[in-house]
Structure formats: C-alpha cells, structure tokens
Amino acid sequence: MGLSSLCLAFASIFILSKLVLIYLAAADSLQSYIPTCHDAENAALLQFKQSFVINISASQYHGAYPKTSSWKSAGNQNNSCCSWDGVECDENTGHVIGLDLSSSRLYGSFSSNNTLFSLVHLQSLNLADNNFIYSQIPISIRNFPKLRLSGMLPHCFNNFTYLEGLSVGNNLFHGTLPQVCTTNRSSLKMMDASRNQLLGKLPRSLANCLTLESLVLSSNKFDDVFPTWLGILPELKVLAMKNSGFHGAIRRPPSNHGFPDLRILDLSQNNFTGQFPSEFIFSGISMGRGINSKSAYMSANNFYVISSRANEYGERYDMTFHKFVYSVTLINKGLERYFPKIYEDFMAIDLSSNRFEGRIPELIGNLKGLRSLNVSNNMLTGRIPPSLGNLKNLEALDLSQNKLSGEIPQVLLQLSFLEQFNVSHNNLTGRILHGNQFSTFENTSYEGNPGLCGDPLPKKCARPEGNKLPPSTAEENGSSTGVELEWKFAAAGLVSGLVVGVVLADFVITRWSDRFIEIVALLIRLLRRMRGPRS
Structure with a gap:
C-alpha cells in the first residue's frame, strides 16, 4: 500500500468518526429536550403534592414508590415540571396533558377545590392504588374536557345502592363490563359505557336493574348475542348498541311481550342475521301511542356514593347529588348526530348495516310516535309496506341498499314531516312520487333502481295506458274486416x-x-x- 493510499484511508476514518460524533450529539440533544412548564401549572402540581402525605401502607403494589418526591420548587435542578416523574407535557405548548401517579403511596383526602382540577389541558389521569380517605368524586372533574381514563372498570359499582347514573363513556376502559344490580334493590336508571374497548359478554345481572331507563353500549368490542333478557325491564326507554360486536339471530323468547317502554333502539353496524322479531321488540305501547311531553327531557337524579373504611361510628358514606340528563349518538337524517338531551317524545329505530333478511314488518306502521327509521344496508326483500304511511310524525326514512321490489306506495305522500328519504340501490320499479315533501328529494334518493322513472331521475316514464289512442280496427281484425266496415x-x-x-x-x-x-x-x-x- 502506497503512502497516498494510507493517507486517504486515515482521512476517511477521521471524517467518518466526526460524522458519528455529530449524529450522537444531535440525538442526545433531541432526547434531552424538555418542554418548558407553565408557571401556573408548576405551582398547581406543587400545591397538589402538599395536600397529601406519603404513607407506605397507602399502596398495595410491591413496586410502589413516591413519584412526587422528584417534584421540586423553583431554584432546584430539573425545575421544569415536564421533567418530573409521572408528568407528561405537550411538546409544542408545554401544557401538562398527562399525570400518572398510580402506586405513589399518596394518603389524604380530595377536596373539590384541589389544584389538580386547574390543569384544564389534562388528557390522561391515573391515581390508582393510593388511599384517598373520606373522598368523594367531585363535580370539578368536569373541568377536564379532554380527559380520557384507562384501565379496567372497578367491580365496586354494585355496592352503590343509591347510584342512579353511571357514565364512563368516551374513555379507554378495557376488560369486561362489571356486574351491577346483583340484587333488585338497585336504583340505577342510566348507564353509558360507550366508546371504550370493553370485551366479552354483557353481565346478566343487568336484568335486575328494574329502574334502568337508558343503556348505551355503542362502540365497544363485545362478543355477544342480542340480550333478549333485557325485555323484562319495565322502564327501559333507550337501548343503543351500535358497532359493538353483537352478532347472530335475535331469538324469540317464550313470551313475545318485551320492552314495554322502549323508544330508542340502535342496533346498527353489528352482525345480526335472520329476520327481525318486531312483534317481540316492539310489543310495547309507548311507540304506538306517542308521548305528549315535548318539554321534558329524559333524566335521572345522579348520586355518587363512595364507601370508606369503617370507623367507630360504623360505615361512612359520602354523597354528591346532581341532575343527569340522558344523551345518545344516533344516525339522524343521514348524518351522525350527538343528542346531548333527549326529549321524552323522541322515538327512533336504527337497524342499518347488519344482515337482516325477510320483509319489512307491517307492524312498524303501528309505531305512530316514530321520528326516524333506518333499515339500510341489509338484505331485506319484498315490497315497501303501505303501513309506513301511518307514521305521520316520521322525519327520516332510509330503506336504501336492500333488495326491495315493487313500486313506492302512494300513501307515503301523507308523510308531511318527512325531511330525509332514501330508497336507493334496490329493485324498485314504477313512477317516482311527486307532491308534498317528495318534490324536494334529489336523484340520490332513488339512484340504483333501474326500474324507477320520472323526475328527478334522467329516465322518463312512458305515457300512461289511459292516455294512449285506441288501436285501429284494421290492426286488430285484419284488412278485410276494415274494408267491409x-x-x-x-x-x-x-x-x-x-x-x-x-x-x-x-x-x-x-x-x-x-x-x-x-x-x-x-x-x-x-x-x-x-x-x-x-x-
């Protein structure tokens, strides 16, 4: 190897080593970057720390340790609260968005004015495995509009005899839904466990919740069949199970009478099959008669009950009280809509995006209070039942993406409140209705039906038989008869x-x-x- 080659080799090694050092320095600087903590949030966390003491018996987990010990006031190293143990900050804004103080040996009592509730940007909070004695769930928890809880739901709800409302929706809870109402002494009226990651089967103890009025389980990962056993609940008004992993045929129980007060049913985006047992589900009288109570909302008086350890005076209960208004998310008039309040007289059925078969039941025409009916994206056959013309309060009707045939019944012109109508992608034939609300619907309401004609579709209808000229006698009987005539x-x-x-x-x-x-x-x-x- 010549001298020039040796020099070139050494130069290459030198340059390569410099590049490696520059890369390592840049990587170290990126990893060591800590967002700047806001002074107000820094002070709030320090005050939160001062409101509790460290007690080794406050946590049961063997790996527990006091995470707040690393929280130091100004003037010390690692001043930014974003560097503290258990604290997570947004990299762009520096706001505290996460707090994990699980198994931190915290001992003390929560108050409604605790500085924790001033962290309005908080999105995740974990306080598990600590001992917050004599504490009640404060109303201040509502200060966290972005907060999403995770973990498994506790199995202590059954101890809350006076609990009327339980809302744990829009979180990241997993595992199974815990047992509730193991006795018929429960006061539970509302349960919302929607938009979580709950698995498995529904607890059969729900059948003991005789005062239950609203059960919202949408957007989960259950693996169960339709809970026909809930049909015995005399007060159940809302049953929402959209996109939650339910499947199979809906079996008819020995008695065809069930759900006597049902007003809202959402079974959409599941995997139900077979015929829909309308004579069982809709055997109640509420939908049939309608409710004359437009000014009232469905609601419950919500008690939060926390049971503490026994003291010399026996068991202690701390309770807060406020009125809780039911809410639900439904597909209404073709759009997903969140109803923060539900009128007592609002009634809706959504069976869309399943594999239901057979005909649309004539019985649905008896549900006089119905405002919205959606059976789209199934495998329904037969004609559109004329009995739907009896639904005088109907505002939205979606029968699209099925295998329906025949003509659109003229009696549907009586639906004067109809704002959304869709029969697209079926096998319908004949002339499109005109007049009243039907003059406002666009061609998308009818497309995918080759046999339909008339405005607003481009296909024009042939002249009706009654307007045609009579055929000549020559054409009917031959030319000789015509000459004689x-x-x-x-x-x-x-x-x-x-x-x-x-x-x-x-x-x-x-x-x-x-x-x-x-x-x-x-x-x-x-x-x-x-x-x-x-x-």
Whole structure:
C-alpha cells in the first residue's frame, strides 16, 4: 500500500468518526429536550403534592414508590415540571396533558377545590392504588374536557345502592363490563359505557336493574348475542348498541311481550342475521301511542356514593347529588348526530348495516310516535309496506341498499314531516312520487333502481295506458274486416244523401219548377260540349 493510499484511508476514518460524533450529539440533544412548564401549572402540581402525605401502607403494589418526591420548587435542578416523574407535557405548548401517579403511596383526602382540577389541558389521569380517605368524586372533574381514563372498570359499582347514573363513556376502559344490580334493590336508571374497548359478554345481572331507563353500549368490542333478557325491564326507554360486536339471530323468547317502554333502539353496524322479531321488540305501547311531553327531557337524579373504611361510628358514606340528563349518538337524517338531551317524545329505530333478511314488518306502521327509521344496508326483500304511511310524525326514512321490489306506495305522500328519504340501490320499479315533501328529494334518493322513472331521475316514464289512442280496427281484425266496415259507412252515407237529395228536389220542383227546368237544360248542354264529338 502506497503512502497516498494510507493517507486517504486515515482521512476517511477521521471524517467518518466526526460524522458519528455529530449524529450522537444531535440525538442526545433531541432526547434531552424538555418542554418548558407553565408557571401556573408548576405551582398547581406543587400545591397538589402538599395536600397529601406519603404513607407506605397507602399502596398495595410491591413496586410502589413516591413519584412526587422528584417534584421540586423553583431554584432546584430539573425545575421544569415536564421533567418530573409521572408528568407528561405537550411538546409544542408545554401544557401538562398527562399525570400518572398510580402506586405513589399518596394518603389524604380530595377536596373539590384541589389544584389538580386547574390543569384544564389534562388528557390522561391515573391515581390508582393510593388511599384517598373520606373522598368523594367531585363535580370539578368536569373541568377536564379532554380527559380520557384507562384501565379496567372497578367491580365496586354494585355496592352503590343509591347510584342512579353511571357514565364512563368516551374513555379507554378495557376488560369486561362489571356486574351491577346483583340484587333488585338497585336504583340505577342510566348507564353509558360507550366508546371504550370493553370485551366479552354483557353481565346478566343487568336484568335486575328494574329502574334502568337508558343503556348505551355503542362502540365497544363485545362478543355477544342480542340480550333478549333485557325485555323484562319495565322502564327501559333507550337501548343503543351500535358497532359493538353483537352478532347472530335475535331469538324469540317464550313470551313475545318485551320492552314495554322502549323508544330508542340502535342496533346498527353489528352482525345480526335472520329476520327481525318486531312483534317481540316492539310489543310495547309507548311507540304506538306517542308521548305528549315535548318539554321534558329524559333524566335521572345522579348520586355518587363512595364507601370508606369503617370507623367507630360504623360505615361512612359520602354523597354528591346532581341532575343527569340522558344523551345518545344516533344516525339522524343521514348524518351522525350527538343528542346531548333527549326529549321524552323522541322515538327512533336504527337497524342499518347488519344482515337482516325477510320483509319489512307491517307492524312498524303501528309505531305512530316514530321520528326516524333506518333499515339500510341489509338484505331485506319484498315490497315497501303501505303501513309506513301511518307514521305521520316520521322525519327520516332510509330503506336504501336492500333488495326491495315493487313500486313506492302512494300513501307515503301523507308523510308531511318527512325531511330525509332514501330508497336507493334496490329493485324498485314504477313512477317516482311527486307532491308534498317528495318534490324536494334529489336523484340520490332513488339512484340504483333501474326500474324507477320520472323526475328527478334522467329516465322518463312512458305515457300512461289511459292516455294512449285506441288501436285501429284494421290492426286488430285484419284488412278485410276494415274494408267491409268502410263500405258500410259509404252505403249509409249514400242512402242518407239520396234521401236528402229527393226531399230537396221535391221542394225545389214544387216552388221553382220553371227555373229548375232551365237550369237542368243548361247543365245538359254543358255536359255535351265537355264530351265532344264521338270518334
């Protein structure tokens, strides 16, 4: 190897080592970057720390340690609260967005004015495995609009005898839904566990919740069939199970009577099959009669009950109270809509995006209070039942993406409140309805039906049979019959003309005989001249 080659090798190694050092320095600087903590949030966390003491018996986990010990006031190293143990900050804004103080040996009592509730940007909070004695769930928890809890739901809800409302929706809870109402002494009226990651089957103890009015389980990962056993609940008004992993045919129980007060049913985006047992689900009277209570909302008086350890006076209960208004998210008028309040008289059915078969039940026409009906994206067959014309309060009707046939019933013109109508992608035939609300619907409401015609579709309808000209007799019976018929008309005309001519001739000869003779003579001479001489 020459001297020049050796120098080139050393130069290459030198340059490569410099590049590696620059990369490592840059990586170290990126990893050591800590967002700047806001002073107000820094102070709030320090005050939160001061409100509790460290007690080794406050946590049961063997790896527990006091995370707040690393929290130091200004003037010390690692001043930024974003560097403290258990604290997570947004890299761009520096706001505290996460707090994990699980198993931190915290001992003390929460108050409603605790500085923790001033961290309004908080999105995750974990305080598990600590001992917050004599504490109640404060109303201040509502200060966290972005907070999402995680973990498994505790199994202590069954101890809350006076609990009327339980809302744990829009979080990251996993595992199974805990047992509630193990006895019929429960006061539970509302449960919302929607938009979580709950698994498994529904607890059969829900059938003991005899005061339950609203059960919202949408957007989970259950693996269960339809809970027909909930049909015995006398007060159940809302049952929402959208996109939650339910499947199979809905079995008919021995008794066809169930759900006596049901007003909102959402089974959409599951994997239900077979025919829908409407005579069982809709056997109640509420949908049939309607509710005359537009000013009232569905609500419950919500008690939060926390049971503490026994003291010398026995078991202690701390309770807070406020009115809780039911809410639900539904597909309404073609759009997903969140209802923060539900009127007592609002009634809706959504069976869309399943694999239901058979005909649309005529019984649905008896549900006079119905405002919204969506059975789209199934495998329904047969005709659109004319009984739907009885739903005078109906505002939205979606029958699209099925295998329906026949014509659109004329009686649907009676639905004067109808704002959204969709029968697209079926096998419907005939003329599209016009008049009233149907004059406002666009062609997207009807597309995918080759047999439909008329505005607003580009396909025009043929002239109705009643307006066509009658076929000629010649076309029906052949040309010979037509000739005979024409000779009959000619003969009749000849006879009538002869009669009229004789009568007129008699009249003229009698009145003007001389003048008549002269005229006849003149006509004879003219005829002779026209003929000319014979050859």
